Amino acid sequence: MHAYANPARFLKIARALTPWLGWGGLLLIAIGVGYGLLVAPPERYQGDSVRIIYLHVPAAWLGMGGWTGIAVASFMQLVWRHPLAAVAGRALAVPGALFTAICLVSGSLWGRPAWGTYWEWDGRMTSMLVLLFLYFGYIALASAEKEKGGEGRLTAIFGLAGTVNLPIIHYSVVWWRSLHQTQSIDIVRGQSAIAGEMLWPLLVSAVGFSLFFGAIVMMRMRADLARTKVEARLRRMAEA
Amino acid sequence: MKPKSQRLILVSLAVIALGVAVLLAMSAMREQAAFFYAPADVQRLGLPLDRPVRVGGMVKEGSLRRHDDGVTIDFIVHDETEHTIPVTFTGIVPNLFREGSGVVAEGRFQPDGRFVASEILAKHDENYMPPELSDRGLHKTETIE
Numbered sequence: 303m304h305a306y307a308n309p310a311r312f313l314k315i316a317r318a319l320t321p322w323l324g325w326g327g328l329l330l331i332a333i334g335v336g337y338g339l340l341v342a343p344p345e346r347y348q349g350d351s352v353r354i355i356y357l358h359v360p361a362a363w364l365g366m367g368g369w370t371g372i373a374v375a376s377f378m379q380l381v382w383r384h385p386l387a388a389v390a391g392r393a394l395a396v397p398g399a400l401f402t403a404i405c406l407v408s409g410s411l412w413g414r415p416a417w418g419t420y421w422e423w424d425g426r427m428t429s430m431l432v433l434l435f436l437y438f439g440y441i442a443l444a445s446a447e448k449e450k451g452g453e454g455r456l457t458a459i460f461g462l463a464g465t466v467n468l469p470i471i472h473y474s475v476v477w478w479r480s481l482h483q484t485q486s487i488d489i490v491r492g493q494s495a496i497a498g499e500m501l502w503p504l505l506v507s508a509v510g511f512s513l514f515f516g517a518i519v520m521m522r523m524r525a526d527l528a529r530t531k532v533e534a535r536l537r538r539m540a541e542a
Numbered sequence: 543m544k545p546k547s548q549r550l551i552l553v554s555l556a557v558i559a560l561g562v563a564v565l566l567a568m569s570a571m572r573e574q575a576a577f578f579y580a581p582a583d584v585q586r587l588g589l590p591l592d593r594p595v596r597v598g599g600m601v602k603e604g605s606l607r608r609h610d611d612g613v614t615i616d617f618i619v620h621d622e623t624e625h626t627i628p629v630t631f632t633g634i635v636p637n638l639f640r641e642g643s644g645v646v647a648e649g650r651f652q653p654d655g656r657f658v659a660s661e662i663l664a665k666h667d668e669n670y671m672p673p674e675l676s677d678r679g680l681h682k683t684e685t686i687e
Contacts, residue, residue, distance in 0.1 A: 343672035343673065344672070344673065345670055345671065345672065345673075346671050346672060346673040347637075347638055347640070347643070347666070348637075348638065348666065349637075351637075352670060355670070377553060377557075380549060380553045381546065381549045381550045381553050382546065382549075415636070415637050416636065416637060416638050416664065416666055417636055417638070417663045417664055417665070417666070418635070418636030418637075418639075418661075418662065418663050418664055419636075419663055422577070422663070423577075424577040425575055425577065462553070462556075462557060463560060465557075466560055466561060466564040469561075469564075469565075470564070470568060473568075477568060477569070477572060477575070478572065478575040478576045478577065479576040479577050479578055479580065479598065480576075480577050481577055481646055481663060481665060483665070483666050483667055483668045484667075484668045485668060486668040486669070486670060495668045495669045495670065496669075496670040497670060497671050497672050499672060500670055500672070
């Protein structure tokens with residue numbers, strides 16, 4: 303991990319990795335979502351509305367995955383003062399917020415026909431909405447701190463503190479009786495309550511969205527580093 | 543000790559302390575954060591007559607009955623205990639509402655123990671299965687006969 307904290311080395315790897323992540327991700331999304339929407343069977347009770355799962359579940363995982371990344375970056379920023387950690391945190395926040403929003407909107411659209419409501423304040427939905435607001439707070443704080451020329455230490459503390467919401471989201475359906483169903487896929491035990499014909503396009507779609515998410519993060523980090531370089535050069539020219 | 547290791551210990555301790563604090567807070571609000579009362583809770587806490595509440599559980603198999611007016615239904619909500627709640631509802635139920643499936647009803651208890659619902663929400667469980675081969679492609683909503 304430490305070896306990649308060097309911005310120059312990181313840029314070389316990121317530049318080579320971006321197209322693979324981006325196009326590979328899009329290809330897998332096309333396969334997973336395409337199969338899910340057109341070929342996979344409808345669900346016995348939900349009918350065709352189940353197909354929203356191929357977007358909703360990957361979006362939920364990435365919304366939480368994005369903040370997991372922020373947690374790691376914040377920790378590295380606070381402990382080791384890695385020059386890239388703050389850049390990574392800022393790059394993760396916007397796509398993380400986007401996927402969290404996609405998760406909330408798609409879930410709401412599914413909730414109307416299935417549950418009979420667009421929105422209820424149950425544990426899962428409320429904690430996911432809190433995650434979206436945490437992203438907004440993080441983005442605002444990060445850009446404010448960057449503008450002032452800070453290292454991003456406050457942002458990192460906020461990122462680390464906000465991480466407590468992740469276990470709350472995960473266990474919200476276990477701790478509290480909720481409207482949202484409990485988890486269907488147990489990655490640790492390798493068990494799933496989803497029929498195979500629906501499970502594999504879901505997993506392909508999730509991997510695809512994850513790669514695509516990675517491509518967005520790489521591009522945002524490269525843009526961020528390039529902007530810093532431009533600003534430094536402009537300052538030097540102004541001084542000369 | 544190097545400042546780096548000092549920070550490592552300090553930040554780790556802070557994270558652990560925060561995590562424990564939140565876990566304690568969450569377990570303390572176990573009751574308050576629940577979305578609905580199960581039949582066993584109603585038995586334990588008494589009927590909350592003074593305010594609208596949500597009750598939830600499974601719609602008991604064979605308990606669903608439609609009144610003559612065509613829009614009012616009666617059914618029994620049960621949970622893993624032997625306690626049950628009789629529910630009456632007038633209106634349109636969601637797609638996933640059916641016998642043997644999860645339900646959340648919003649409304650008020652009557653003094654006789656019957657729950658009059660103003661809104662019915664259906665719950666889906668964690669199982670995602672295709673329809674039986676015989677009716678594949680034809681989504682049948684088995685709700686009220």
